Amino acid sequence: MANTGEPSSSLSFTSSSIVSNGSSAPAGANLEIVSLSRLSRDLERLLIDSELDCSDADVVAADGNPVGVHRFILAARSPFFLELFARGACAEGRPRYELRELVQPGKVGREAFLAFLSYLYTGKLRPAPVDVSTCVDDMCAHDSCRPAINFAVELMYASSVFQIPELVSLFQRRLNNFVDKALVEDVMPILMVAFHSKRDQLLAHCIQRVARSDMHDTYLEKGVPPEVVDEIKLARKKSKPDESESLALDPIQEKRIRRIHRALDSDDVELVKLLLSESEITLDDAYALHYAAAYCDSKIVSEVLDLGLADVNLKDGRGYTPLHMAAMRMEPAVIVSLLSKGASASDTTEDGRSAVSICRRLTRAKDYNTKTEQGQEANKDRICIDILEREIMRNPLAAESVTSPLLADCLHMKLLYLENRVAFARLFFPAEAKVAMKIAHAESTTEFAGLSTSRSSGNLREVDLNETPVMRDKRLRSRVDALMKTVELGQRYFPNCSKVLDKFMEDDLPDLFYLQKGTLDEQKIKRMRFCELKDDVHRAFNEDRAVSRRSGLSSSSSSSSSIKGDLKQQKAVRK
Structure with a gap:
């Protein structure tokens, strides 16, 4: 039988009388092929046909x-x-x-x-x-x-x-x-x-x-x-x-490190503190936080972090941070504990993998794409990915140390966030956003239609075949810098408006982007939240204007009617 590359080609019911090289075969052989094929198909129905459940x-x-x-x-x-x-x-x-x-x-x-x-x-092995x-x-x-x-x-x-x-x-x-x-x-x-x-x-x-x-x-x-x-x-x-001997730890130091690890295994942070006080070894020397992130309960990880004695972004001999270890473990509580103490979600291993890329490579497509029903426990792998991606979006400029080609991907992600944020600012608060963009020279950089492409693959513009990676990175950085300055100006001079945008980008954007999507109940909830959002926008606008007046500054040129008009425009866009 010819090798087609599929296991089923060699793992199936066969007979020595069957000819499979393309030459003519006796009638008996043809009959045997047909009968075996039919038998295989009929037996398969016992597995897949609910009407034949015997x-x-x-x-x-x-x-x-x-x-x-x-x-x-x-x-x-x-x-x-x-x-x-x-x-x-x-x-x-x-x-x-x-x-x-x-x-x-x-x-x-x-x-x-x-x-x-x-x-x-x-008798046939199907493709995976x-x-x-x-x-x-x-x-x-x-x-x-x-x-x-x-x-x-x-x-x-x-x-x-x-x-x-x-x-x-x-x-x-x-x-x-x-x-x-x-x-x-x-x-x-x-x-x-x-x-x-x-x-x-x-x-x-x-x-x-x-x-x-x-x-x-x-x-x-x-x-x-x-x-x-x-x-x-x-x-x-x-x-x-020779290399094995040079990498070997001092026996006394290795013994002390193992004692710290055993104390962590026993969930005894007090013993860890005692062991640290009795020797010159530190938590970083023992890579104790790496060990805890990989093997210990999330409560122990939090207690080790609370000691304030470990570098949360320390890389071990393999270039892994504690967050990388937690990502390989796929434990949401440990990941959140590390992020809350300043762990960088954008740090990469020596081969260029970030924590979120580690999680994605470990997660099955079925587990990631399966919709969780109400009351059903969510898949932990999906939660880990969502947490890390949200952290990167929340800190869009945190990945400055990433080198190309990963640099472009990180900049694309930051641009998606910043472009969408500024685009919504222009819809909610058009005059304020225009002032901030003008000061930051954001309008003079390469334009990117954030709203129209925020759900696309992230291509920023048509490919320029003459653009080198260095030129591309420089262009992306220039746009990021301009948009980031726009956001900072908005946060400084229009703080209440910025808070509304922050909350919208963090909590509401995925759900409110398409009001007509989902079941009737889901659409109703989205419309109710959209009405609440309009109230939040008006309230924030009035609060910032009141502060401006009290400070003796000229009020914004935006009127409530323009806000209403732009909100109607936004609603039309989302539909």
Whole structure:
């Protein structure tokens, strides 16, 4: 059978009498092809057609939803299920099995289990669903991101535990291809499934990959079996003996650092303070905040931050800040604690990844795009991304240290925020905005239609093929500077108006941008909020005008009628 690049080309029901090289085949072979294809299709209907629900057992996935299965098919295809079902039902009535109990110590999600079942029923391995095997990082090729790796890892666990050797071989090859392309953090799930599945060749490849990396022993010891850690250390000594010795910590200092980490593991910040007082070592020496952000409860992270003894933006030996560690952990409470103490959301790792890009590369498209129903717990991955993106928008000039090509992306994001803010200022307070823009020379720079493109991909203008990256960055910076000065002037001379804009940009912009979108109830709520917004605009305008009069300054030339007219214009634009 020709290799088409898809697993289903080699993993399907076949017969030695079938001819697949394009030559003519006997009638019996053609009949066998048709019958096997029909059998595969009919068995697949048992999984996907609700009208054919004649399943006789349930396997409960990690999300708590049961998957109906047919024991006679699973028993015929898998020695594991044959033995399991031979022991009889675990309780009276319809047999029910927990997937997390069947696949230990690994984890198999609902989507991966359904893909595995599809192969058992049909003999064909379908392509991985896009929404569970791709991340939401627009810059990612999705050939080695965490969702792609996790989906293959889950199928490897299922194939190994349920004893399907042809799938084990397939996914061992697939995971082996991931090892050299993926980030070292993303290699860890592959290493663990290789260890538990006793795939020695895959495990050895992972060990060599980790040994070549700069991942610290502390983090290896937290997530890797001791015997594997020892093999990684041995591989490092063999490959770079001199470097390993030079990087080794002083035994006394290493002992003190480990004591601090153990105190953090025990949630004992008072002991941490005692250990610091008894030696010259500092929290930064021990990278204690990095450790807490990666492994400790959010309450402990807050307590460590409250000590005021750790640099919240300190980079460790790998170029990671505590916020980068929290982003890899995907814990919203820890991220918020760090941001509230001054952590920079725009700091990047040595390979150019920010905290939000780390989160995006770890998040499945399904988890990010699934709408959360009222009363339903929101997805933590989506929350982390929203928090970090909001922080960047709130501090649009915080990413000055980012270098090209990431610089352009950061400037685009700042421009989206500033252009939209100034555009709404011109709608709410036209005269005031015009004065501020004139003083800041914002009107003399390259214009960008913020409102009309705020939901687009962020292209600032037609591409100039003669523009170099340096020229582009200079142009973007010039526009950012002019708009930022406009905002600062508005905040200084029209503080109440600026507060209304700040609140609108932070809370209302995504919802009020299109009044006609959503259900009837949602549209009603948006219109009510829009009416409240008009009142806020009038109130802020009158307050600033009153302050101006009391200060002996000339009042704004804007009239209430012009405000009403512009608000009508704004409403028309949004519709």
